[in-house]
Amino acid sequence: MEQNVIELNDVFKEYMLGKTVVRAVNGVSFAIAPGEFTVIAGPSGSGKTTILNMVGCIDDATSGEVLVKGKNHRMMSDNEASFFRNSTIGYVFQNFNLIPVLNTYENIEYPLRIGGKRIDKSVKIKIMNLIEEVGLTDFIKHRPDKLSGGQRQRVAVARALVNNPDIVIADEPTANLDYNTGSEIISIMQRLNELYGTTFVISTHSEMIMKRARRIISIIDGKVQSDIGECDENKNQNYDNIFNESLCSVTGTGC
Amino acid sequence: MDQIKMSLRNLLRNYKRTVLTMSVLVLGIVGMLVYAGYIDFSMWGFREQTIKGGLGHFRVYKKGYNSRGSERSINYLIENEREVYRLLMRTAHIREVTPELEVQGILSNGEVSEITLGRGYDVTSVSIIKDSFKVVEGEFITDADSYEIALGSILAEKLNATIGSYLTIMTTTRQGGLNAIDLMVVGIIETGIDEYDERLSIMSIDIAQMLLDVNAPERYVVMLDDTDAVDSVTASLKDSGMVSELGIEIRTWSELAKFYHQVKEMNETYFFITQLIILVIVAFSIVNTMRMVIYERMREIGTIRAIGMTRAGVVRMFFYEGVWLGVFSFILGIVAAVGVAWVINFFGGIYIAPPPGQSTGYHTMIRPDMIRYFQVGCIVMFSVILGSLIPAFRAARVKIDESLRYI
Ligand SMILES: Nc1ncnc2c1ncn2[C@@H]1O[C@H](COP(=O)(O)OP(=O)(O)OP(=O)(O)O)[C@@H](O)[C@H]1O
Ligand SMILES: [Mg+2]
Numbered sequence: 011m012e013q014n015v016i017e018l019n020d021v022f023k024e025y026m027l028g029k030t031v032v033r034a035v036n037g038v039s040f041a042i043a044p045g046e047f048t049v050i051a052g053p054s055g056s057g058k059t060t061i062l063n064m065v066g067c068i069d070d071a072t073s074g075e076v077l078v079k080g081k082n083h084r085m086m087s088d089n090e091a092s093f094f095r096n097s098t099i100g101y102v103f104q105n106f107n108l109i110p111v112l113n114t115y116e117n118i119e120y121p122l123r124i125g126g127k128r129i130d131k132s133v134k135i136k137i138m139n140l141i142e143e144v145g146l147t148d149f150i151k152h153r154p155d156k157l158s159g160g161q162r163q164r165v166a167v168a169r170a171l172v173n174n175p176d177i178v179i180a181d182e183p184t185a186n187l188d189y190n191t192g193s194e195i196i197s198i199m200q201r202l203n204e205l206y207g208t209t210f211v212i213s214t215h216s217e218m219i220m221k222r223a224r225r226i227i228s229i230i231d232g233k234v235q236s237d238i239g240e241c242d243e244n245k246n247q248n249y250d251n252i253f254n255e256s257l258c259s260v261t262g263t264g265c
Numbered sequence: 266m267d268q269i270k271m272s273l274r275n276l277l278r279n280y281k282r283t284v285l286t287m288s289v290l291v292l293g294i295v296g297m298l299v300y301a302g303y304i305d306f307s308m309w310g311f312r313e314q315t316i317k318g319g320l321g322h323f324r325v326y327k328k329g330y331n332s333r334g335s336e337r338s339i340n341y342l343i344e345n346e347r348e349v350y351r352l353l354m355r356t357a358h359i360r361e362v363t364p365e366l367e368v369q370g371i372l373s374n375g376e377v378s379e380i381t382l383g384r385g386y387d388v389t390s391v392s393i394i395k396d397s398f399k400v401v402e403g404e405f406i407t408d409a410d411s412y413e414i415a416l417g418s419i420l421a422e423k424l425n426a427t428i429g430s431y432l433t434i435m436t437t438t439r440q441g442g443l444n445a446i447d448l449m450v451v452g453i454i455e456t457g458i459d460e461y462d463e464r465l466s467i468m469s470i471d472i473a474q475m476l477l478d479v480n481a482p483e484r485y486v487v488m489l490d491d492t493d494a495v496d497s498v499t500a501s502l503k504d505s506g507m508v509s510e511l512g513i514e515i516r517t518w519s520e521l522a523k524f525y526h527q528v529k530e531m532n533e534t535y536f537f538i539t540q541l542i543i544l545v546i547v548a549f550s551i552v553n554t555m556r557m558v559i560y561e562r563m564r565e566i567g568t569i570r571a572i573g574m575t576r577a578g579v580v581r582m583f584f585y586e587g588v589w590l591g592v593f594s595f596i597l598g599i600v601a602a603v604g605v606a607w608v609i610n611f612f613g614g615i616y617i618a619p620p621p622g623q624s625t626g627y628h629t630m631i632r633p634d635m636i637r638y639f640q641v642g643c644i645v646m647f648s649v650i651l652g653s654l655i656p657a658f659r660a661a662r663v664k665i666d667e668s669l670r671y672i
Contacts, residue, residue, distance in 0.1 A: 069666040088575070088576055092574060092576075092578075095571060095573045096573020097573070101568075120572070121573060124572060
């Protein structure tokens with residue numbers, strides 16, 4: 011069996027809000043294999059962002075174990091974690107979070123700069139290919155404020171992939187986009203997932219995304235409500251049904 | 266796209282604020298430098314005035330004169346006058362050498378008597394002395410063996426003396442005998458310092474020697490062609506061995522001008538305090554700006570941390586922005602300060618009312634001093650960089666997930 015690229019074992023996450031304890035994640039366990047295209051679904055406040063932050067090694071669990079490529083973020087120094095994030099994980103944010111003073115090309119190149127990589131000709135060609143892949147060839151020199159939301163998110167997707175990460179984490183990547191634009195972004199992600207075999211973990215409450223997922227982990231009140239479509243070679247997978255199955259399990263209607 | 270270039274773009278991103286912050290810095294630098302220039306000009310003027318006002322660049326005495334305690338100065342005259350004079354006259358940089366003899370006595374017009382501090386000079390060679398006061402009435406003594414005297418203006422008033430009046434001066438000779446000579450008033454002078462104008466009288470050294478019944482000066486006042494040459498000239502005189510051979514000692518103007526040093530020290534203290542105040546303002550405005558910048562860019566900080574920037578990298582990012590701010594302010598500040606100084610000087614300086622104890626005001630100029638400019642520029646730059654580091658360190662320590670949630 012292939013080693014899981016992400017593993018959560020009985021993970022709890024609590025926040026202190028004044029004197030009250032907010033339990034954002036309440037005993038979550040799941041595992042994701044390399045190359046999966048997974049959707050974390052759930053209503054607002056259910057704990058999706060909190061889970062993705064832990065998976066993305068920018069936050070630690072209060073208890074339980076979060077392993078990314080077999081590594082536990084809690085055991086790393088801050089510099090090690092920075093390096094690990096830079097080389098292993100790509101991020102796509104709901105608000106795009108591009109660097110405003112950098113143009114399209116520079117934004118995509120930026121993680122390589124941060125990682126101290128030498129930008130030689132072959133790297134530049136690779137970046138240009140990536141730009142072509144996300145359809146921004148005509149916007150290389152544009153700064154983010156001259157791009158539409160959809161274009162910005164394309165830049166963000168390209169930026170997330172430039173370092174050949176094992177995992178791309180996208181927290182509600184289409185929430186600020188209209189239906190069609192969001193759909194295009196998901197298509198691009200799916201294509202890149204197939205092309206490079208990168209593991210994608212996407213949080214959303216958009217039906218459009220859920221309908222196109224291969225696996226849906228539903229979260230409610232910080233708990234896994236259902237986990238459907240888990241990579242299992244013995245199971246005869248019918249992707250079209252995942253969404254319905256997930257929906258049924260969440261709503262509790264026995265369909 | 267390296268970080269240094271990126272930090273420059275970040276500064277330009279909110280150029281209005283950058284300009285505003287930089288104006289505070291530039292104003293601080295200009296303020297400090299104009300003030301420094303004013304102090305430097307005053308001190309330079311004060312120094313030259315002190316030197317030309319009768320102190321000379323340095324003075325030569327008989328050995329032991331300055332440590333004689335309560336003994337009369339008349340017992341420490343330069344008896345080997347010719348040799349000393351010849352030595353001085355053949356030394357480089359020395360422009361003028363004047364013998365001097367002080368006479369303390371009582372001046373009387375027959376009805377009123379006043380104590381006077383008389384000074385006997387070689388009246389034929391005294392451009393030095395002529396610079397130390399203004400002749401407000403009559404003229405200066407021109408003839409070495411004429412029985413003439415010039416009086417401080419207040420002293421003249423007290424004695425009801427006008428040009429052409431005759432006064433009797435009474436003194437004690439070296440041996441202790443009483444001596445008196447009648448002198449004609451030829452000039453009335455003003456030094457600008459009331460205490461002097463109340464006591465000072467000037468006469469030819471021949472008359473002074475006659476009054477004290479001696480035939481040597483008590484000191485030589487030496488003028489150089491350049492104030493900066495004082496140390497090298499006195500050092501070479503001492504090194505030559507002639508000083509000890511002739512039994513003389515040397516005191517430079519700086520050693521003699523206690524008041525000059527007190528004023529200088531006081532001014533330096535004022536300047537230091539002003540500098541400190543301005544520095545605190547500069548530092549506060551920088552910390553404030555950078556804090557605003559950092560709050561505005563909180564999510565950006567979270568983003569770059571998420572994609573792998575280390576804490577040190579974040580600090581460096583804001584550090585570079587601080588450096589740019591500092592460097593630009595440094596350059597602009599110095600250019601502006603030079604400009605302001607030039608304009609002030611062009612329009613004749615700033616009028617300063619008469620200081621306490623003096624009767625005339627004066628115009629002060631700004632004296633630009635490159636070392637000062639560099640110092641002040643560096644201090645400001647340093648505080649800017651420091652001021653930007655403090656918030657930067659805090660920004661680097663913010664938890665990534667929190668900065669990403671920041672709206
Ligand atoms: N820093 C924090 N301090 C206190 N409570 C927090 C903090 N961050 C998150 N929470 C709480 O944790 C719970 C889960 O939040 P989270 O952001 O993970 O939800 P979400 O599923 O991503 O919601 P959404 O779909 O609205 O983004 C919420 O109740 C939230 O109020
Ligand atoms: Mg969320």
